[in-house]
Amino acid sequence: MxxxxxxxxxxxxxxxxxxxxxxxxxxxxxxxxxxxxxLLDFDSGRVLAEKNPDKRLEPASITKLMTAYLVDKAIAxxxxxxxxxxxxxxxxxxxxxxxxxxxxxxRVSVRDLMQGLIIQSGNDASVALAEHVAGSESAFAxxxxxxxxxxxxxxxxxxxxTGWPAEGHYSTARDIAILTRAVIRDFPxxxxxxxxxxxxxxxxxxxxxxxxxxxxESVDGVKTGHTEAAGYGLVLSAKRxxxxxxSVVLGADSDKTRTQNSQSLLxxxxxxxxxxxxxxxxxxxxxxxxxxxxxxEVAMGxxxxxxxxxxRGRYRELDATMDIESRILxxxxxxxxxxxxxxxxxxxxxxxxxxxxMHAVNDGNLWDKAIDxxxxxxx
Numbered sequence: 001m002x003x004x005x006x007x008x009x010x011x012x013x014x015x016x017x018x019x020x021x022x023x024x025x026x027x028x029x030x031x032x033x034x035x036x037x038x039l040l041d042f043d044s045g046r047v048l049a050e051k052n053p054d055k056r057l058e059p060a061s062i063t064k065l066m067t068a069y070l071v072d073k074a075i076a077x078x079x080x081x082x083x084x085x086x087x088x089x090x091x092x093x094x095x096x097x098x099x100x101x102x103x104x105x106x107r108v109s110v111r112d113l114m115q116g117l118i119i120q121s122g123n124d125a126s127v128a129l130a131e132h133v134a135g136s137e138s139a140f141a142x143x144x145x146x147x148x149x150x151x152x153x154x155x156x157x158x159x160x161x162t163g164w165p166a167e168g169h170y171s172t173a174r175d176i177a178i179l180t181r182a183v184i185r186d187f188p189x190x191x192x193x194x195x196x197x198x199x200x201x202x203x204x205x206x207x208x209x210x211x212x213x214x215x216x217e218s219v220d221g222v223k224t225g226h227t228e229a230a231g232y233g234l235v236l237s238a239k240r241x242x243x244x245x246x247s248v249v250l251g252a253d254s255d256k257t258r259t260q261n262s263q264s265l266l267x268x269x270x271x272x273x274x275x276x277x278x279x280x281x282x283x284x285x286x287x288x289x290x291x292x293x294x295x296x297e298v299a300m301g302x303x304x305x306x307x308x309x310x311x312r313g314r315y316r317e318l319d320a321t322m323d324i325e326s327r328i329l330x331x332x333x334x335x336x337x338x339x340x341x342x343x344x345x346x347x348x349x350x351x352x353x354x355x356x357x358m359h360a361v362n363d364g365n366l367w368d369k370a371i372d373x374x375x376x377x378x379x
């Protein structure tokens with residue numbers, strides 16, 4: 001493919017609140033007392049810090065992120081509704097550990113159970129929802145593992161809907177971060193429950209175990225987990241200005257340690273990095289000549305929003321270029337690849353995304369083709 005390279009410094013790259021900031025060296029991530037941790041930028045997907053990200057560990061109640069995800073998916077697919085009244089089984093009622101205190105043979109709405117699951121981390125709510133969606137908790141676990149594969153969780157295996165200790169029930173910090181990103185992205189209406197500090201059901205008031213909801217107003221989720229074998233885990237998401245981070249800490253030795261570790265990770269990410277949206281989906285970045293078509297030009301852009309996470313204060317040092325086919329010939333399909341946009345920092349390409357046609361261009365008539373053929377002979 002013949003390629004021509006066109007330099008493009010888009011308007012979005014020319015303006016920044018940190019335009020004149022002096023670049024500072026990025027220190028190493030904080031040394032945390034935990035088995036594993038992971039810090040991810042939500043929009044760009046860049047990993048900012050990690051330790052043993054693929055070590056298989058018990059996720060404990062962090063498992064409930066997948067349980068909630070599948071309930072939301074069942075609602076979105078029209079299989080169930082928030083107003084469904086769920087009959088509480090004896091198995092759900094007898095669950096030990098954290099509970100929302102549902103009563104056997106009573107009916108509770110999916111809406112209430114979701115809040116009990118997310119805010120109170122109710123094991124009883126988890127089992128009741130799993131049985132409502134799949135008929136049994138074991139069948140629901142099969143759904144969980146299938147969805148894990150679809151989301152790209154390559155080191156995760158679920159045996160139940162609660163995170164109760166079981167052989168073969170494990171996940172990793174990386175996989176949990178990917179799952180959390182999907183929860184926030186795919187079901188924002190339910191994600192708002194993760195920021196709630198308390199929930200009262202059956203006249204019993206209980207508080208969210210995520211202590212940072214009270215200490216850091218930028219934190220709006222996500223989930224705690226604890227068993228004797230797993231230790232203490234915490235998944236957080238926080239948004240400051242236009243930047244959202246996800247942190248995962250697994251295997252801490254106490255609630256206090258997991259809270260401090262998670263706060264340290266967030267502070268590190270927000271202090272030393274910044275995230276920008278460089279291009280919007282369907283934004284026209286360039287128009288180019290089309291030969292042999294019923295139109296003389298085609299508009300080009302990117303198919304999805306393009307975000308970039310870089311060291312703070314280095315935004316003005318970005319270098320953007322487009323590589324576009326030198327001769328674009330009709331017919332062209334909408335979404336057809338016509339080149340790429342590449343972003344460099346310190347001569348290293350840190351983002352490369354496909355440039356696609358924003359609209360279709362059909363074959364021209366015989367006269368148009370003949371004229372274009374003559375022009376190309378002399379071009």
